[in-house]
Amino acid sequence: MLKITRIISVFFMLLSSTQVTANINVFACEPEWASLANEIGGKRLSSYTATTAYQDPHHIEARPSLIAKIRNADLVICSGAELEAGWLPLLLRRAGNSKIVPGKKGYFEASEMVSRLDIPIEINRSMGDVHISGNPHVHLDPRRILIISEALLARLIAIDPDGTKHYQQHFDDFSQRWQEAMALWQQQAEVLNGLRIVVHHRDWVYLFDWLGIEIAGALEPRPGLPATAQHLISLKQALKTNPAKMIVHTIYQNPRAAQRLSQITNTPVVALPYTVGGSEQVGDLFDLFSVTIEKLKGAL
């Protein structure tokens, strides 16, 4: 009998041998939140990212690998505002993990911590895939990142009080570097103020709100629906009277519609990184904003 239990325990040890012994295991829905968690958590935290910059966070399947990862998480960090409505609730249900149930301290929605834009007054499906809680792409405003990082600090301390000093130190350091970087970015981006830009999807609302850029139109006729030839022609008409400086899209979006509009309106197309890992130069949140501003300025 003893032998059998020993064999079984060795079997499970082998199976779980790759588990990291950090104090907090983070399951981040998107790369930006893993990056932020690593800034504040340092070595007391290990993170797993469910999606990459090449995947549309609206359209992910609750894959077996994700269920296995979320099962062992102490903290789930996601954008929220229904961005992950198609897959996260299913992952949470399948996980059998009592720590990360919504309402508990192991469940953290970034968009919940800040005011949101694009909150619809009225909502129905003919408007496309709109979110009743507002636009979820909050990570593209560095001011909001700062607020979210503070909330995340409080959350990490609540989960792992022994690390309070560690997390506070990392946060102070991050916060200072971030505010310095923000001042620099604002300076660099001054020339972008007042520009008009066509977007593929309204991913860029928060970035543009911060930089004073105006959305000149969207390639998607409705959020979540692919561009049509007819819609591109009506966009072209609208741009004739009130032109745009460029057309932007993320790397997970098909560039064809942007290229087509570019051809018929002679407007440059810019592929922006959107999140950490969205281009080779973007290794963390700092790079994300420097590269984004650089790319926008490069197209002027």
Added chain:
Amino acid sequence: MKTNIMFLGAIACACFSYAGHAAKQSNFNPDISLTIDGRYGSYSNDSDYELPGFMLGGEASREEQGFSLGHNELSISDNIDDMFFGKLTTAIAEHEGSTEFEMEEAYIETLAVGNGITVRAGRFFSDIGYLNNQHGHAWDFMDAPLVYRGLFGNQLIDDGLHISWLVPTDIYFKVGAEIIQGERFPAGNTSNDGNGAYTAFAKFGGDVGISNAWQLGFSHWQADIKGRESGSHAHDPGVAVEIPTYSGKSKVSGVDFVWKWSPKGNNRETNLKIQTEYFVRDEDGTVELAGSDPLELTTYQGEQTGWYLQTIYQFIPRWRFGYRYDRLTSDNHGSDTALLAEAGLDSEGHAPERSTVMLDYSHSEFSRIRLQIAKDDSYEDSDTLLFLQYIVTLGAHGAHSF
């Protein structure tokens, strides 16, 4: 800098609580979704449907000819509190001119037992196989694979208790078991007091690189059956109905495998899915012709197997093409071969098979239109079936299960 900080105050939300609402659609109302399903069907062959070698039951039949309503369903679900999730699905169908409500699912499920354990209680789709726990609307073809039709009456739904454990491994590894009532097909009355059927299953899964994901499952179902009815027929109109019924042991074992590919894991533009399942059923007992006088009875030992292989390719956004091949075989013996034949257990030297192609268009995540053509050799008379189907969902966003 000063204005910056003032602004920060303005965009900070005063909700530093743990509450999260954003993973679901609204704060107080449960998620409600209504599925509307309509069809048009055309056959080349009008003879009665059968699957030689299989006792049919449940919803096993060919879909209706001409215009018809499919499975229209109303589903309500939500987290009840921080411990339970609840779901109820009713199917609304018309039978011989009157509208009937059928309870398809009604269960609660634990959210916070922890350690990877989930307990579900109520009426639910069993977790055996790959397709079984999915709603028919999420299937890639309009109808069930022949093996599901032949063994489970399209889908195994039952009342009972489900417990599963997600093993804390790096790869996905889940084991579970169900104890279920066994009143419904394919159990159809068990000799126990309403808890006579059991299932057990194990599932493995993971990713290969960033573009591939897979799942492999093994499952088993068994019951001691007392009087499973199959169809009914009268020798002469107006004469007492004689119904073949089976009593004895029944065991079904299966293996399922799914492989999905999408470039860099982004399934929006193109993706490919290959899926296959194999089941074998062993039965040992007796078949009697209930209502016959004197009672006709035969011993029966049977083995029925079936498998399908299908592949679905989304070649451009919104458009998918699919192909499925089905095949069944049976090997049944008994003391009275004529009676076995009456029960549908004579294979008639025929191995049922079917080839199906489909093309569907999804305007958004909430609507789908499908064309499906099948060459169906379920029985001796070959049939060509053509279906047009729409499936739309109103309300809550569906989940993208694997």
